[in-house]
Amino acid sequence: MKPRVRFAPSPTGYLHIGGARTALFNWLYARHTGGTFILRIEDTDAARNSQEAVEVILSGLRWLGLDWDEGPIVEQASSLCDSPTQQKLTGKMPVPLSKGNFGPYFQSQRKANYLARVEALLSRGLAYEHEGAVKFKMQREPVTIHDLVVGDVVRKLTDREEVDPDFVILRSDGQPVFHLVNVIDDLEMDITHVIRGEDHLSNTAKHIALFQAFGVKPPHYAHIPLILNGDGSKMSKRDTGASLTGYLDEGFLPEAVINYLCLLGWSPKDNREKLSRAEVIERFDLPQILRHNARFDYEKLLWLQGEYARELADDRFYELAVHAFAKAGMDTNKFPLPYVKAALDTCKGKFKLFSELPAYAGFYFRDEIIYNADDAKKVFIPENKPRLEKLRDAFAALTPFNAATLETALKETAKQLGVKAGVLIHPTRLAATGNPNGPSLYHLLEVLGKEKSLARIEKALANF
């Protein structure tokens, strides 16, 4: 039988990076084994449940490219959309729809099942009413959990459970609780493998007992280690970097995020770090999952981001770049397309995050150049003024105004002045871009064109 695995998030309005990793591992296992990946929305908590909150999850998974075989049906959304909440999942759909033969995949639509199951437990004496709620009669003996990652775990009773091991499965307001619905759905959806965070390991004893009460063999469990903050503390909602959406907003590439997430808690064991999606699917399996928690290393993610950013196909690179400028309030559409492309070509491979791009190359699309104060103090000095004037004259005489002629002219001028090229390069760069670093000076001037370049040098001369 082909594995049936599921990712079962609850719509809280954001998708935790650890949740995304759990989804990824489930998806990878399904794809590796040729099994089925199921997305189930655990929206039993009506207070927190909303269409927008569901959409945060769906758009997050879509952005990562984690497609599900069974689960909610959604409209296609642009992978570039920044705010998932702006996307309309169900503008026309009052009730979320599902695909798959085990639906619906929203727990809010499955309540009758839960109540029937509770009735069955009640009638068989396996549960009882207590202060208006229904409690499950939990066994008093230790439960052995056969975990595919951790191994056999004998879960003994805690001191509290020694007093009362039973737990509520139906609240006094009639709402079923997580442990119950989670088990019933896994059971009714024929889930074969439950891959989830290690934070569920202790509670698995309850789940196993519930499966047994329903007379069904529990699924295989695989508890994966947690993702911690860089300082080793628990990564909670308010920590920066905890939300998947944040990475989208910062201009990360989904392939970089996916690749990095794979490396947290799983290893291909052959020293490979950068792996394509197909390579990971081929190599991924439960035994290679590690048992200890991993700290999130933003720097390493950034490295991977740079790797993928450098090899981006031109079309996608332009699209993402234009989008990044638009987000920063700069409309590149006001400029001729060849100019925009030429400008962006000088930046490719030189920056990592698209959110950096407006600051890195904004000078191409802005008339007002704001000089970096520290650098201006260093290079806009009196002895450089006549040098820059001489260079301006040399540039002004250039007939083909391109990178090659600019370089020759600059070096020739430097030679005549008896100074190193850098003495001319720095003030010129600052005049043209306002920054001490950026794309190749000669190429950037070529893109800017003779008129603009000379005008900027002229303007800088007034600042000495």
Added chain:
RNA sequence: GACCCUAUGGUCUAGCGGUUAGGACACUGCCCUUUCACGGCGGUAGCUCGGGUUCGAUUCCCGAUAGGGUCGCCA
């Protein structure tokens, strides 16, 4: 507090009784580039501690310590 999981450089990891303990990120030196980035060649830095088992432990066992998790009418 009880119960559970875990422990290799700063971080992610390879290792599965005998290795000069390997790789990657980060840091750093040099080269390349008269910016930045990329690339190339080097470098600093590691088996948490204490007992066992063994001829021999990073590796196996026990304990301690540390970190994380669970003990809800949250999920």
